[in-house]
Amino acid sequence: xxxxxxxxxLVNYSQISKGEITSxxxxxxxxxxxxxxxxxxxxxxxxxGACVSTERDGTNRIDVDGTRxxxxxxxxxxCEHDAREFNDDTExxxxxxxxxxxxxxxxxxxxxxxxxxxxxxxxxxxxxxxxNRLISISFGxxxxxxxxxxxxxxxxxxxxxxxxCPAVVGYIERNLPELLPKxxxxxxxxxxxxxxxxxxMGVTDKLAFISPCIAKKMEIDDPNNKGIVSYNVTFEHLxxxxxxxxxxxxxxxxEIEYGLGSIYPMPGGLKENVYWxxxxxxxxxxxxxxxxxxxxxxxxxxxxxxxxxxxxxxDALNCASGCIYGTACDPAKADSDDPLEALLRIREESKKNxxxxxxxxxxxxxxxxxxxxxxxxxxxxxDYLREYTDRSASCQYETxxxxxxxxIFNDMGKDTADxxxxxxxxxxxxxxxxxxxxxxxGFNKKENCIYYIKHEVETEKELAVQLADQLEDDxxxxxxxxxxxxxxxxxxxxxxxxxxxxxxxxxxSNDDNASESSEISRNVVNVAEFCQRLSKSMDDIHDFMxxxxxxxxxxxDIASQTNLLALNASIEAxxxxxxxxxxxxxxxxxxxxxxxxxxxxxxxxxSQDKIMASVDVILEDTHKLREIMDGVNVKTQSLAASxxxxxxxxxxxxxxxxxxxxxxxxxxxx
Numbered sequence: 083x084x085x086x087x088x089x090x091x092l093v094n095y096s097q098i099s100k101g102e103i104t105s106x107x108x109x110x111x112x113x114x115x116x117x118x119x120x121x122x123x124x125x126x127x128x129x130x131g132a133c134v135s136t137e138r139d140g141t142n143r144i145d146v147d148g149t150r151x152x153x154x155x156x157x158x159x160x161c162e163h164d165a166r167e168f169n170d171d172t173e174x175x176x177x178x179x180x181x182x183x184x185x186x187x188x189x190x191x192x193x194x195x196x197x198x199x200x201x202x203x204x205x206x207x208x209x210x211x212x213x214n215r216l217i218s219i220s221f222g223x224x225x226x227x228x229x230x231x232x233x234x235x236x237x238x239x240x241x242x243x244x245x246x247c248p249a250v251v252g253y254i255e256r257n258l259p260e261l262l263p264k265x266x267x268x269x270x271x272x273x274x275x276x277x278x279x280x281x282x283m284g285v286t287d288k289l290a291f292i293s294p295c296i297a298k299k300m301e302i303d304d305p306n307n308k309g310i311v312s313y314n315v316t317f318e319h320l321x322x323x324x325x326x327x328x329x330x331x332x333x334x335x336x337e338i339e340y341g342l343g344s345i346y347p348m349p350g351g352l353k354e355n356v357y358w359x360x361x362x363x364x365x366x367x368x369x370x371x372x373x374x375x376x377x378x379x380x381x382x383x384x385x386x387x388x389x390x391x392x393x394x395x396x397d398a399l400n401c402a403s404g405c406i407y408g409t410a411c412d413p414a415k416a417d418s419d420d421p422l423e424a425l426l427r428i429r430e431e432s433k434k435n436x437x438x439x440x441x442x443x444x445x446x447x448x449x450x451x452x453x454x455x456x457x458x459x460x461x462x463x464x465d466y467l468r469e470y471t472d473r474s475a476s477c478q479y480e481t482x483x484x485x486x487x488x489x490i491f492n493d494m495g496k497d498t499a500d501x502x503x504x505x506x507x508x509x510x511x512x513x514x515x516x517x518x519x520x521x522x523x524g525f526n527k528k529e530n531c532i533y534y535i536k537h538e539v540e541t542e543k544e545l546a547v548q549l550a551d552q553l554e555d556d557x558x559x560x561x562x563x564x565x566x567x568x569x570x571x572x573x574x575x576x577x578x579x580x581x582x583x584x585x586x587x588x589x590x591s592n593d594d595n596a597s598e599s600s601e602i603s604r605n606v607v608n609v610a611e612f613c614q615r616l617s618k619s620m621d622d623i624h625d626f627m628x629x630x631x632x633x634x635x636x637x638x639d640i641a642s643q644t645n646l647l648a649l650n651a652s653i654e655a656x657x658x659x660x661x662x663x664x665x666x667x668x669x670x671x672x673x674x675x676x677x678x679x680x681x682x683x684x685x686x687x688x689s690q691d692k693i694m695a696s697v698d699v700i701l702e703d704t705h706k707l708r709e710i711m712d713g714v715n716v717k718t719q720s721l722a723a724s725x726x727x728x729x730x731x732x733x734x735x736x737x738x739x740x741x742x743x744x745x746x747x748x749x750x751x752x
Contacts, residue, residue, distance in 0.1 A: 129152055268468075364394045
């Protein structure tokens with residue numbers, strides 16, 4: 083049942099999913115990759131929020147919040163997937179031993195009962211590896227019994243809760259801090275044995291506890307115990323290491339004799355010890371078994387805190403079968419009574435002691451108590467007391483308000499009172515109310531609710547039926563649309579046939595244009611070359627005309643010179659008179675020839691000017707024609723290139739058309 087505590091620190095699922103909570107899967111107990119998120123561990127866990135539904139790589143899993151977990155081991159018992167493992171100090175113990183650390187052993191009573199045939203050989207092997215002293219905690223249990231009896235008598239301490247079990251201590255510190263005053267302050271057998279070894283035996287070595295319990299690590303590391311014990315070496319991990327490394331040696335036994343402390347690992351072991359000394363007239367409430375014991379404490383917390391119980395004390399153990407089948411024992415041992423039978427033999431041997439012993443069968447309870455006090459008369463009770471720490475602040479959770487519960491229920495599809503009381507416990511919680519609180523605090527999620535999943539499936543089923551009906555209706559519409567599509571496709575095919583013909587003609591015409599353009603381009607090039615030759619010829623004629631003009635000028639110059647000579651000759655002939663008359667006739671003829679030469683040269687110059695003007699016009703026209711032909715040539719070449727581009731484009735259009743036509747064929751087959 084969820085206990086209503088004041089909200090201190092809300093742990094929400096989004097934080098857990100992002101790995102922002104450092105205690106997740108980092109405690110003594112952790113989840114490995116075999117987890118499938120079946121919720122069984124949640125159903126047996128007594129610590130609300132210790133098992134948290136998370137998701138990793140798309141796979142649902144249940145991780146462990148080390149702050150809340152008390153290492154009760156219930157999840158190990160129910161997990162069929164071997165998805166839970168635990169940490170201890172076994173490897174560190176052997177590493178330190180190899181480095182030469184001085185270490186002595188504190189040996190739990192259940193070790194001999196679990197491994198009666200290997201017990202002495204294993205201790206011998208550990209001795210050979212360097213272990214110093216071997217101290218049985220059965221003797222420490224005798225001190226614990228002495229401490230309980232003396233504390234009850236000295237302080238009239240009635241109705242308390244025994245504390246040898248560290249899981250019980252851890253649970254009360256985290257979940258029921260109001261019961262801390264009722265938790266016996268007397269140390270456990272392990273701690274009593276360790277304190278005795280330090281104070282009375284003078285052992286200065288590091289101390290390693292050979293332990294049947296995962297939770298002993300919490301007790302060892304508790305600051306209240308001042309680091310007296312350094313290692314929790316569990317049975318399971320120790321024997322695995324021993325067998326893997328073939329550790330064995332000459333038979334060696336523990337050093338200190340002990341009494342009924344050897345039966346502490348049994349259910350009610352402490353109770354039987356007290357009965358041995360006080361008789362069975364006193365009433366001790368024996369409670370054990372993971373979930374049952376914690377439920378008992380929750381249900382009776384108020385009565386216990388107010389000292390309203392009729393018991394001398396409550397002998398509370400986490401494990402239903404006691405420490406002999408502890409959380410760190412070989413699981414295979416739980417299928418056999420061999421450890422229990424071995425422990426019963428040890429008990430009977432302890433009770434054979436004579437009158438001088440506190441364990442003698444023939445003594446009365448009062449005589450035994452007297453002998454016990456005599457045996458430990460030099461011990462100081464205060465040395466074997468301890469304190470506890472209220473750790474509840476880190477384990478609190480919020481009780482959702484009515485409005486918050488309503489919202490979560492509605493989100494899960496539980497909109498009626500009946501739906502909110504299905505209480506199938508498939509989610510791991512006993513009631514739907516508990517599941518809602520777990521969801522509110524981020525310990526679980528609605529997807530782990532079977533009803534929610536069923537509701538979602540039914541909703542999906544209804545939607546699927548609706549979709550099926552809709553698809554049936556759509557099928558008829560699609561058939562009609564298909565016919566329309568087929569008609570449209572046929573029309574498009576017809577259009578494509580026309581397109582193909584037009585494109586073929588266009589391609590053919592374009593090919594003809596390309597051929598003609600190329601021919602025109604070649605002719606234009608010839609004309610351009612002719613214009614170039616004509617221009618050169620005109621340039622030559624122009625040069626010849628320039629030369630002729632120069633020659634005519636020379637004729638004019640000669641005529642002028644001849645005319646001057648003829649004039650001189652006429653003058654001289656006149657002077658000569660009759661004698662010069664013949665000479666005068668010749669001079670006149672020469673003068674006449676000179677005049678005619680001048681006139682001829684003059685007419686030649688006029689003709690030359692006209693020819694030069696015509697040649698200049700021809701040259702100018704030739705240059706213009708050449709420029710025009712150059713332009714025509716460029717445009718013709720551009721036309722040829724464009725024609726080639728048109729041909730390429732036509733080819734691409736035809737390819738695309740063929741692809742579309744093929745897709746239309748596929749469409750007609752749908």
